[in-house]
Amino acid sequence: EWFTKKYNCNKLVYYENFNNINLAIIREKQIKKFSRIKKIDLIESINKTWEDLSLKWF
Structure with a gap:
């Protein structure tokens, strides 16, 4: 079982390129x-409100 499914992850709050x-x-x-x-x-250093960053991609 994948991590995201197992832990019900549904937001992207941090990433690095x-x-x-x-x-x-x-x-x-x-x-x-x-x-x-x-x-x-680390997350809050770039995303204080824990906004779903993936929404900006679509």
């Missing part, structure tokens, strides 16, 4: 090691 897949994987591994508080701080 990379031109290099290897750098993206390194960053993903870094973020996965963050505490919950650090992840929340």
Whole structure:
């Protein structure tokens, strides 16, 4: 079962752009090691209201 289905994820609140897949994987591994508080701080550093950022794509 996929993470998004298992945990009912339905909003994109944070993302980073990379031109290099290897750098993206390194960053993903870094973020996965963050505490919950650090992840929340990271999200709120760019998206204080937790707006669904995917809505701007369509």
